[in-house]
Amino acid sequence: MATILDQIIQHKRGEVAERQSLVPVKLLERSLYFNTQPLSLRHYLLREDLSGIIAEFKRKSPSKGWINPHAPVERTTIGYMQAGASALSILTDREFFGGQNEDLITARRFNFCPILRKDFVIDEYQILEAKSIGADAVLLIAAVLTPVEIATLGRFARSLGMEVLLEVHNAEELDRSLDAEAVNLVGVNNRNLHDFSMSLETSAELAERIPNSFVKVSESGLSTAAAIRQVRGYGYRGFLLGEAFMRHSRPEKACAALVQELQAAAPITA
Ligand SMILES: O=P(O)(O)OC[C@@H](O)[C@@H](O)c1c[nH]c2ccccc12
Numbered sequence: 001m002a003t004i005l006d007q008i009i010q011h012k013r014g015e016v017a018e019r020q021s022l023v024p025v026k027l028l029e030r031s032l033y034f035n036t037q038p039l040s041l042r043h044y045l046l047r048e049d050l051s052g053i054i055a056e057f058k059r060k061s062p063s064k065g066w067i068n069p070h071a072p073v074e075r076t077t078i079g080y081m082q083a084g085a086s087a088l089s090i091l092t093d094r095e096f097f098g099g100q101n102e103d104l105i106t107a108r109r110f111n112f113c114p115i116l117r118k119d120f121v122i123d124e125y126q127i128l129e130a131k132s133i134g135a136d137a138v139l140l141i142a143a144v145l146t147p148v149e150i151a152t153l154g155r156f157a158r159s160l161g162m163e164v165l166l167e168v169h170n171a172e173e174l175d176r177s178l179d180a181e182a183v184n185l186v187g188v189n190n191r192n193l194h195d196f197s198m199s200l201e202t203s204a205e206l207a208e209r210i211p212n213s214f215v216k217v218s219e220s221g222l223s224t225a226a227a228i229r230q231v232r233g234y235g236y237r238g239f240l241l242g243e244a245f246m247r248h249s250r251p252e253k254a255c256a257a258l259v260q261e262l263q264a265a266a267p268i269t270a
Contacts, residue, residue: 004062004096005193009144011095012120020125031132033108038136041114041163042184042215044086045238051259052232054116054217055080056089056242057107057251059098063196068246069098073106079252080245084259087114089240090135101133108134116165120144127157137163140183142173143193154182165217169193169202174209186210187240191220200231207234225261 002010028034045052057076060066077088090107091099099118107115117135121127122144130138138157140150154164163184168174169192178186188206191198198221210216217238218231228239244258245251 003194005144008062008093008096008120009122012093012122015095016123016125019129023129025125025128028128028132033134034132038131038161038163039112039114041087041116041137041165041238044114045185045215045217047086050086051084051262052237052239053085053228053255053259054087054089054238054240055083055085055245055251055255056091056118056240057099057103058091058118058242058246060096061243062096063191064243066098067243068249068251071246071249071251073103074110076251077107078110079250080255081111081113083252083256084263085113085255086238087116089116089118089242091118092133093119101129104133104135114163121153122149124153124156127153127160127162130157131160131162135162137165137185139165139167139187141167142177143167143169145177147176147179150177151179151182154179158182158184167219168206171206171209174206178211178214180213183214185215185217185238187217187219187238188236189219190222200227203231203236204234207236210235225258228258228262 059069088107090104091097092101092104094100114136116137117130121138157164165185165187166183167187167189169189188203190202203218216236218236219240222241223244245254248254
């Protein structure tokens, strides 16, 4: 049986082919954002005055189904930034995550912060598209890409001034995929994409294998200040949270509460 990842990638191939025929590259290149300099996700995550939280806008997921179909992008993302998040992650996959490019365009219009385009990148076209809608960084998932694809796609994004977050789940993916010219940040996903099980042990085990030249991001399954402090202790400087916020009717309020809790126990400006 095809895994969920196989299904997503298969669907994505058809989607990319269709978009490419509807919106050719020469149209993407005319976008306002195409010629502007992206913001550095690395830089924002390393800032001492910010929380390191990458707050995600995610309406649904294959593991949870609908999480929050109604939260408005504008109010939620502005609220995330006012709460003290360092950056935004916007799901643009429609079929499996209920997102759309327009969500990122809206987030871009109202926020001055790095924005990660969260999607399943398999083709250079999607990187040009990400740039044209105002994304500052793209995600490359090691589980669905060969080392050559990661090197090619990553270097291409870098050549456009964007940063690249490489997502890994285990040591094998990490060792075969790390390319310093293609990747700026390494994200360790605590969620096993094959069976959706969750373990912070993944972040613990992989931290020491990631060279310090890459900014380390712990992804998924984080919902408390204690968990964030735990993975910060392993050397992570970015914390990607989606469901913990989106499952609330006002996700931005959940983000504010968490940031406050983080600051209360260990002042981030001290
Ligand atoms: O909702 P969570 O458990 O806080 O996870 C957020 C984020 O890590 C998750 O949405 C994610 C991580 N990698 C991905 C790749 C594609 C889509 C989604 C993801």
